[in-house]
Amino acid sequence: MSDTSFLDWPFLEARHRDLAKRLDAWCQRELPRDHSDVDATCTALVRDLGRAGFLEGTAGDAIDVRSLCLIRETLARHDGLADFAFAMQGLGTGAISLFGTDEQKQWLERTRRGEALSAFALSEPRSGSDVAQLDTVAERHGDDYRLNGEKTWISNGGIADLYTVFARTGEGPGAKGLSCFLVPADTPGLEIRERLETISPHPLARLGFDDMRLPANAMIGQPGQGFRIAMSVLDVFRSTVGAAALGFARRALDESLDRARKRELFGASLADLQLVQGHLAEMALDVDAAALLVYRAAWTKDMGAERVTREAAMAKLYATDRAQDVIDKAVQLHGGDGVRKGHIVESLYREIRALRIYEGASDVQKIVIARSCLAT
Numbered sequence: 001m002s003d004t005s006f007l008d009w010p011f012l013e014a015r016h017r018d019l020a021k022r023l024d025a026w027c028q029r030e031l032p033r034d035h036s037d038v039d040a041t042c043t044a045l046v047r048d049l050g051r052a053g054f055l056e057g058t059a060g061d062a063i064d065v066r067s068l069c070l071i072r073e074t075l076a077r078h079d080g081l082a083d084f085a086f087a088m089q090g091l092g093t094g095a096i097s098l099f100g101t102d103e104q105k106q107w108l109e110r111t112r113r114g115e116a117l118s119a120f121a122l123s124e125p126r127s128g129s130d131v132a133q134l135d136t137v138a139e140r141h142g143d144d145y146r147l148n149g150e151k152t153w154i155s156n157g158g159i160a161d162l163y164t165v166f167a168r169t170g171e172g173p174g175a176k177g178l179s180c181f182l183v184p185a186d187t188p189g190l191e192i193r194e195r196l197e198t199i200s201p202h203p204l205a206r207l208g209f210d211d212m213r214l215p216a217n218a219m220i221g222q223p224g225q226g227f228r229i230a231m232s233v234l235d236v237f238r239s240t241v242g243a244a245a246l247g248f249a250r251r252a253l254d255e256s257l258d259r260a261r262k263r264e265l266f267g268a269s270l271a272d273l274q275l276v277q278g279h280l281a282e283m284a285l286d287v288d289a290a291a292l293l294v295y296r297a298a299w300t301k302d303m304g305a306e307r308v309t310r311e312a313a314m315a316k317l318y319a320t321d322r323a324q325d326v327i328d329k330a331v332q333l334h335g336g337d338g339v340r341k342g343h344i345v346e347s348l349y350r351e352i353r354a355l356r357i358y359e360g361a362s363d364v365q366k367i368v369i370a371r372s373c374l375a376t
Helices: 014-030 039-050 065-078 081-091 095-101 108-114 226-262 275-303 309-339 346-355 362-374
Strands: 118-121 137-141 142-157 161-167 178-184 190-196 204-215
Touching: 014 065, 014 081, 014 142, 065 081, 065 226, 065 275, 081 118, 081 142, 081 226, 081 346, 095 161, 095 178, 095 226, 108 142, 118 142, 137 161, 142 161, 142 178, 142 190, 161 204, 161 226, 178 204, 178 226, 226 275, 226 309, 226 346, 309 346, 309 362
Parallel strands: 118 161
Antiparallel strands: 137 142, 142 204, 161 178, 190 204
């Protein structure tokens, strides 16, 4: 059983402990799911999470980041695809929650109930981490905008019911000339050009916009506000990526402790070998240190900080990088079983790698942290 002593840390409140208990019980009953059809499984997971009430906090006027982190950590510990399905309901609607009009926010009732899937369409073939280099263009034509361009590596691409899409509207150079739009999936001109496969199956796609016509009221926020919107959304949700990595790392540690207690080698259990004890100690240390950074960032945002760019970057960088190392140690301790397809630590090994890339790769987080330090 996973260590839950962190729930008593001062970052968290009684309602968070209750949430963690309720969700873990739900996970014990409902997870893991079959991943052979990720589209169908993600759709079902969103529906079931919505019915159980666990999507309520993903959208709205007041987003509790600590709750999001707890949910992502718990889901990731049980099933990586469940974490993915949950995360996209928040990330995909974050711009609407923070900057949307009352009319646009009507979508949130459907996403919180699990009746509509959402997606965050920011990355492009030429611009991943460098958001200011977006090529997708939205040109004003009377009361409409015409979108042309392409997005790639879009989570929930092909199964989402709505997309928040970032495009260049030209109010200024670089980041100053971007805007954000709400795009229903049935809008003419939206094409699913390619479904993308990765080492850990998730619904991903390359999207195309071919002279797509959008009404002016599809814009989220103001013209030229797109970069600010994107960064504000990432500020909220980036620390939750660290929480998901933390969930993967906790599961890897749990599996390794169980393996060490039960497996015999050279006439003794693995747990009696000092080298193994050293690995387990390092894994436990990395898990606790990551948890402190993740919940520090979430607590800081929940306490009213306008921006937590530095704290969220630290949490995401450390938690994802250290989780990679924790899981690698787990694979080593499991020997041949650790690389056997279908084994839990083998699946964790595939799941963790993407988290060090999306929502800002590890090297980009180092730049963010360094610039924050230099600016003080």
